[in-house]
Amino acid sequence: MSEQRQTPEKKGLEGVFSNQEVRKVGTGTTTRKTIQKSYWYAIEQENGEIELQPLNVNYVPSGPKKRISKDEFLEHFSPEPEFYVSNVFPKIKEVNKTIARADRHRKNKEYYSAEMEYGNALKIDEDNIRANFGLGITYLERGENNKAEDILSRLVKLDGAFEAEHKHLFNDFGINLRKNGMYDQSIAYYSRALELTQHDENLYYNIARAFLEKKDPGSALDHLLKGLELNPAQDTLLKFLMWMVTKDMVPADKKQAVAAALQKARAATREQAGAPAAAQSEEPPAQGEQA
Secondary structure, eight states, X not given: OOOOOOOOOOOOOEEEEEEEEEEEESSGGGOEEEEEEEEEEEEEOTTXXXXXXXXXXXXXXXXXXXXXXXXXXXXXXXXXXXXXXXIIHHHHHHHHHHHHHHHHHHHTTOHHHHHHHHHHHHHHOTTOHHHHHHHHHHHHHTTOHHHHHHHHHHHTTOGGGGSGGGHHHHHHHHHHHHHTTOHHHHHHHHXXXXXXXXXXXXXXXXXXXXXXXXXXXXXXXXHHHHHHHHOTTOHHHHHHHHHHHHTTOOOGGGHHHHHHHHHHHHHHHHHTTTOOOOOOSOOOOOTTOOO
């Protein structure tokens, strides 16, 4: 029997590339042309497009990303393997090691050491998502809400903060905002995420949880119902809704909408019989917890 050989998985294009732009400097008779060279970190996507992120002054990928076609990329960008090996790779490795040390300190509740290491990483890449989230969570766990709010204002401007790869950190930060009594900030934070990720029912759950603890059950209920419109059978949303029903927290003008949502949930559950719900949100309030 012949041995079956596996074809190695084909990896897409990835690395540091450069492009050049001709720019005019000065005016009138003093006008002259200059060539400006820029460096980018490029990763080929599954659909064949190339995702580009500029390198900052410290030679790490940082800032907003953009995508272009592969044809356009090959026409205008040149590979820079030596530049990557000598300048970019060492800096990326340094940042990742620094953040890993910071994460270990935070996990061990060594908050001041964690703050120092996250700060060191941010000196190299001030827009680093992991370092910003880590520093923000460190401040929240230390009860320094004012400093955490400064980090929050930075994170909501970084679209990358709400990408799927940062889901765990994103959730931890939002939950810590709420647990520290920063309800308005938590709501603003999750609302910003909804602007970028409109089809995530778990965001509606988390906003509802913040509204509930803000003593605004009406708004909490509205967001639960919006989440259930996206996924009628989402388990944690349904548990939260039923908890509000048992606590008699559903106003008369919302009871019809709640009944309709529960009816849709029963129908969806029958269709998905045996398929577990993939919840990313927190557990609903315990029966004894006060709103």
